[in-house]
Amino acid sequence: DIQMTQSPASLSASVGDRVTITCRASQGISNSLAWYQQKPGKAPKLLLYAAFRLESGVPSRFSGSGSGTDNTLTINRLQPEDFATYYCQQYYSTPLTFGGGTKVEIK
Amino acid sequence: QVQLQESGPGLVKPSETLSLTCTVSGGSISSYYWNWIRQPPGKGLEWIGYIYYSGSTNYNPSLKSRVTLSVDTSKNQVSLKLSSVTAADTAVYYCARRKVHYGMDVWGQGTTVTVSS
Numbered sequence: 001d002i003q004m005t006q007s008p009a010s011l012s013a014s015v016g017d018r019v020t021i022t023c024r025a026s027q028g029i030s031n032s033l034a035w036y037q038q039k040p041g042k043a044p045k046l047l048l049y050a051a052f053r054l055e056s057g058v059p060s061r062f063s064g065s066g067s068g069t070d071n072t073l074t075i076n077r078l079q080p081e082d083f084a085t086y087y088c089q090q091y092y093s094t095p096l097t098f099g100g101g102t103k104v105e106i107k
Numbered sequence: 108q109v110q111l112q113e114s115g116p117g118l119v120k121p122s123e124t125l126s127l128t129c130t131v132s133g134g135s136i137s138s139y140y141w142n143w144i145r146q147p148p149g150k151g152l153e154w155i156g157y158i159y160y161s162g163s164t165n166y167n168p169s170l171k172s173r174v175t176l177s178v179d180t181s182k183n184q185v186s187l188k189l190s191s192v193t194a195a196d197t198a199v200y201y202c203a204r205r206k207v208h209y210g211m212d213v214w215g216q217g218t219t220v221t222v223s224s
Binding site: 001032035036042044046049087089094096097101 | 210
């Protein structure tokens with residue numbers, strides 16, 4: 001199985017900040033990576049796929065980068081509605097696996 | 108606009124079989140992978156498996172011996188059966204759509220299943 005390790009597990013930030021979340025795979029995943037946002041009591045929402053491709057309707061302040069085993073989700077100019085938990089997920093091979101999540105809280 | 112709706116019992120007794128259905132509305136079940144994912148209370152996401160519209164399946168090895176996925180294209184439904192449940196299977200269960208080289212772009216609202224006597 002490919003292990004996905006996210007860091008940090010949580011962070012505190014203010015509206016307008018730039019936030020970076022890292023996701024490391026235990027082996028190469030050839031950009032087969034998706035990022036999701038989950039708010040309490042809600043289903044996850046797809047933000048990006050193929051490591052850096054923005055899902056339709058997702059604001060451009062969200063961006064993804066990286067290659068090989070290390071990937072990053074960046075949120076520019078954090079907005080109040082961005083406070084949530086973020087997960088990465090690899091779809092390079094089965095079993096599909098998720099990172100442990102990063103909770104973005106209000107400072 | 109495609110929507111997914113999970114349904115099934117919210118309470119299952121230990122050792123029994125959990126059965127859930129995901130109904131797809133507003134779109135076709137064809138040409139997609141239909142995934143089941145679960146989330147225990149306060150924890151992260153775990154992929155259970157997927158079924159392709161043709162009926163081919165792929166299961167998480169950690170659950171493979173207990174999981175069965177099926178598809179009914181005439182009803183636009185996919186189903187999950189998880190046997191011999193224990194308290195560790197208590198979770199919110201989601202169904203989600205995916206296509207090749209893509210993330211899971213449509214999710215159901217999730218259904219909470221509690222395993223308890």
